[in-house]
Amino acid sequence: MSNQNDAGKITIERLSVTYCSGGRTTRAVRGCSFGIPKGGIVGLVGESGSGKTSALMAIPGLLPTGTLVTGRVSCDGTNLAELKEEELAAWRWRRIALVPQGAMNSFTPHLTIGRHITEVLSHHLKMPIKAGRERAAELLETSGLDGFLQARYPHELSGGQKQRAALALALACEPDFLLADEPTTALDVITQKEVLDTIVKIVRGRGMGLLLVTHDLPLAAGICDELIVMKDGEIAESGPARQVSGNPQQPYTKLLIDAIREMDVAR
Ligand SMILES: Nc1ncnc2c1ncn2[C@@H]1O[C@H](COP(=O)(O)OP(=O)(O)OP(=O)(O)O)[C@@H](O)[C@H]1O
Ligand SMILES: [Mg+2]
Structure with missing residues (x-):
């Protein structure tokens, strides 16, 4: 099924992800909606365990078997849940590519x-x-x-x-879209900046859409057009990057910014 308004965009609507393993259920993502436009850079930030990787991996349908996923993920108006497994596999490389967490x-x-x-x-x-x-x-x-x-x-x-x-x-x-999950986290600060600069240069040069997952809100603010702040599986705050980082409306966003600043001072 195709929706013309979704052209050139990944659209995530009311996404929920619940893991069911070892007799326990974990609601990792709870009703999140956001978009990644082609030519745009969207940052997904939040503390460890807030659900960033779960939300990102739900987009190309790469969550573990048995995980309950509800909501809708579409790309250029195509509902990805309606694709056959081999079609989705082709989309994963040709349309929506992934740099997974711990890729190295x-x-x-x-x-x-x-x-x-x-x-x-x-x-x-x-x-x-x-x-x-x-x-x-x-x-x-x-x-x-x-x-x-x-x-x-x-x-x-x-x-x-x-x-x-x-x-x-x-x-x-x-690909038209890149999903990059903490692509520089394990690197020293200088190498981090160099690798991020390369990613941004490529993405901007090719007019790709980028979803950048990081726990470093100030770093994301310097790169991204939009920021989404996740807390306990929900979107705590979202909006233009400058607005979210410069004039945060939620105490949790302020906490994230202050925590990174304190770490920088300590360094
Ligand atoms: N395969 C899984 N099975 C069960 N629970 C999981 C699984 N993967 C993640 N979780 C749980 O889902 C929640 C969200 O995890 P997720 O990996 O999405 O967080 P994150 O924001 O990416 O964290 P980090 O910044 O540490 O990478 C956590 O409570 C985590 O323990
Ligand atoms: Mg993660």
């Missing part, structure tokens, strides 16, 4: 970085291996790495290089 640790150890990328190009775009290797070098260079690094195994790259390689992999099929 999710490479397969015995495959080179280049092989990770060429397999995606071969599977989703039917690209022959030789052309794939050339494309992999281009993708790594776009992501700020030397193309020759494709011959390396994941353990032969630094954390920052692995994060950039994860970005190159996500960009392999030229």
